[in-house]
Amino acid sequence: MLGLKRRNYVVLIAMVLIMSLLAVGCGGSQDQNAGQDAADSDVIKIGVFEPLTGVNAAGGQMTLEGIELAKEMYPEILGKKVEIVTVDNKSEKQEAANAVERLITQEKVNLIIGSYGSSLAMAGGPIAKREGTPVIGCSPTNPAVTLDNDFYFRVCFIDPFQGTVMSNYATETLGAKTAAIIQDVQQDYSVGLSNYFEKAFKATNGDAAIVAKLNYNTGDKDFSAQLTEVKSKNPDVIFAPGNFLECGILVAKARELGINVPILGGDTWEAEEFLNQVVDYQDIYFSTHFTAEEPVTEVSTTFLEAFAQKYPNKEVNAFAALGFDTYILAKDAIERANSADPQAIRDALAATSGFEGATGIITLDANGDATKTAVIKKVENGQFVYEAKVDPK
Amino acid sequence: MDKHAKLKFILTLLVVLVSFGALYIAQGTMNSFYIRVLNLAAIYAILALSLNLILGFTGMFSLGHAGFMCIGSYVAGILTMSPASKEIIYFMEPIHPLLANVQWPILPAILLGGIIAALFGFMIGFPALRLRDDYLAIATLGFAEIIRIVVTNVIPITNGALGLKNIPSVDSLLVYWGCAIVTLIVLMRIINSSWGYAFKAIRDNEIAAQAMGINIFKHKLLSFTIGAFFAGIAGALMAFLITSIDPTMYRFTFTFQILLIVVLGGMGSLSGSVIAAVIFSILMEVLRFVEQPMNLLGLEISGIPGMRMVIFSLGLLLIILFYRRGLMGTNEFNWNWVLNRLGIKTSHQGKRGEAN
Structure with a gap:
């Protein structure tokens, strides 16, 4: 008889289904009368x-x-x-x-x-x-x-624009010829920005201009390995888009290790938590959507x-x-x-x-x-300061 | 000899027919929101069933379910995306040439998603299942995270953190609930087979089971691999339901959501898992009203986001404190209970813990 009884599971599923259909079915009939045409x-x-x-x-x-x-x-x-x-x-x-x-x-x-x-x-x-x-x-x-x-x-x-803006800013205003990228490989945002920065930077400065591209993961707190390698390559700028938390630690650590080149990032950096980490440092630039000063x-x-x-x-x-x-x-x-x-x-x-x-x-x-228009801000005297506006081309 | 066997069989058959009829009618009449919630419920049901096999029936504390699901999603997603969208989506690094022009139909892709997840389940289970209890939980949790990190990093295959988009959309109740029903039937068969008895023996007392001559490792691996297979199927279905996937979906918090459903339904009850999965997904939507601004007896209450989760947490707390067995305990639904309620005497009462 077990053979038959095993089928009971099927029954159970079916009951649940029917019950759920009934439950949602009741709800459904009401709102068909209400507001048929949203317009x-x-x-x-x-x-x-x-x-x-x-x-x-x-x-x-x-x-x-x-x-x-x-x-x-x-x-x-x-x-x-x-x-x-x-x-x-x-x-x-x-x-x-x-x-x-x-x-x-x-x-x-x-x-x-x-x-x-x-x-x-x-x-x-x-x-x-x-x-x-x-x-x-x-x-x-x-x-x-x-x-x-x-x-x-x-x-x-969008990310392509933001990455390109930062690349142009690095080349034209900061006079960079080489760059290192440090990206959070788990964040689509970070990976996307890095990708477009790399493309734009290579287009203006040649294929060898990106001297290092290093990865870390969301939640990492120790960036000494990546930063030591960056330091040995001695780039003109570092591009490190990512979460404000990890990036705050990363940027502060870079400065502690004596890396004094400009560090660039994206719009996520505009957060109190980031500022607190890097309050003593300068030459930190990021693109954002908006500025209150200008x-x-x-x-x-x-x-x-x-x-x-x-x-x-x-x-x-x-x-x-x-x-x-x-x-x-x-x-x-x-x-x-x-x-x-x-x-x-x-x-x-x-x-x-x-x-x-x-x-x-x-x-x-x-x-x-x-x-x-994108806005570029920098960290100066412990504050975010408006730096420049970049119009789309 | 059960004198009501014939009656029960007819009842069962009737309910199956009615439910398929109901699915068919529902597909045509219900709006897409209800269909989506029900489809999500089916996916949760498959996940809960497969985790219940590992956790509730074999007694292995595994927290790696999100990882297997991740594999199923990616396999199904990559196999079914059109070559044209692959070319656009993989803009960081082009997709591996072997995969670039592959486009499979939905059903084989779902199946292969399950098979590859099972393969990984087997490979992970081989070393990990030598551990027990908390150690196993930590090891499987670690493996799930490893899967997720590998998926994030093999960019030519998975597109890394950017994830996949434009996966074909499937919104047929029959596909999702069909898979759920097949899962239920297969698991029910397994649990009432000699394998199933071995699983339960291992759960109840590993040493005694071994003394009885049960090959512990083989059965644990079997249970783990089958669980991973169905988790992979559920993952594939999830890819078709949402149509875009990325590795952050499969963080370990997702496993806990499934664990919550299993505990709510009762560890060791397949029917409990299904009921809890349906309740969970419907309640998540129904309870949204507590987050909306309310007017209670002239008192204006502004909506508090997250209130739904508070209610769930409270519910779970109460269940753990006062009703530890969950909704169904280790019982299963059976007709004897229904017939007894209707006043028809059956030859034996529905026995607890027996899946008759």
Whole structure:
């Protein structure tokens, strides 16, 4: 009889299935009546999927502050009230995919904003594309995010641009002829930036210009091996994009070892934790999206004032500025489309040109990527100081 | 002789038919969000089932599941991506020429994902299974991390930290739940075979099992390899569900999520694992409301991100404190219980711990 009874497992699965179908089925019937057509509703719903818990929580939180600030300033679009639906993606890809699917099919949002962390953005992207809902990314800088996806846009510049900007800055302003790269091999961000820096630097200074390319892993605390090798190669500059935590230790260690050449990095360095590590040193440069000292546009000034008012105890940061920009770009696109229909918003977004945001003048190219001004900052007297602006070519 | 055997068989058959019918209808009527959550539930169910085989039935404390899943994902992803997207995605270093023009259909790719994961399970199990308990946990945890780091570093094959994108999307309930049902049937067969009895003997008392003439090492390796195979299958399905993968997905925290499902469902109960996986993935979405701003009796509460996880942690804590067996303990679902409830006397009561 065992032979028969074993089949009971199948039964169990089936029961669970049916139960779950019933459970979700009940929920489904309700929202079919509610708001069939998102475009005709009297509110405009903007979905936000950001990592509010998990490893990327800090970035998601900063971005969200910017979005909320912008919403407070412009609570209405086309005379309709804006409702922001925020869902946490837990810094996990499967959650990010669920979150986007939820925003589109359950909440029926007109447009989505998110997400900090390129891999999270990539998990959500294909769903938005399939369902035809436009997404504006705040800070996913990986070029693959908008690749092959007509519905994904972003207000930040991308890794190729950032890597190239730093390479040009090293060659033209710092007069470097040789460079060493130290990359975090586990971070797509770090690897991507290094790759484009290398390409650009080799193009201007010849194939032998990169004297060393060394790896470390997220979470490493000891960089003496890499730095000793770099020191022996004696490059004119070091390019070391990566997390602020590891890079803070790395840069401080380099200076301790007597490596006094300029050290260059990317936008993640703009964090208090990084500054604390390197507060005594100089000749540390990085590219970023935004500076408070040299407002790029009029909107920057507006943003700075509003931010200082709403969050008096917080430092202005690039992610909040980018969050702010995504919201006002969304508002602008909806107004240009003169409709809350996702397809119309998408078309308006794709045509964005010369839009004035807090982080600069934004023009979206054919891929949906922003071509805009990058800001270079340096560490001086224990502070981040504005150094230069680099316009896209 | 069970006089209700025929009745039970008919019931079973009926439920299977109904469930496939339900899957078919659901595919057509449910919106994509529900389908996605259910598909994720199926993946979690496969993972929990396979970890339960290793942990709950053979008593090996292995924490390497995310690593095997990672292998399955990458194998399936690389094999099914179109040559055109491979050319764009691998922009750091071109893809290895052997893989550049490969494009397999979905099902063989899933299968090969499982087989390669099983191969790694075998290779890792060979040295690691000489250890026991906590030592085994540490060793398998280490191996899973090694797999992840290797995947991060062999850029011509895996595209390193940038991960893969444009993996074909599969959103059919039948594929995900079909795999889950096959997993369940196979594991159920194994557990009621002589292998399964050996596994359980090893779990209950290794020395006694050895004294009875059971080849401990062989059976442990067998259980570990089968577990790795199904973890690889689940990994492949995950790649098709999300369509983009990268090594950071498979950090060891993911293994703990699966461990949580196994413990919730009951270590040593296949039905428990499935039920807990479904509950887990549905609750994760249902509980989102606690993170939204609420208006409670005129009291404005702003949403607190992470509240879902707090509720889960509390639940787990309560279960560990007061209901250590989990939802099902070591029991399995069986018809005797249902028939008894309906007032039909069966020849024997559903025995605890017996998968009848």
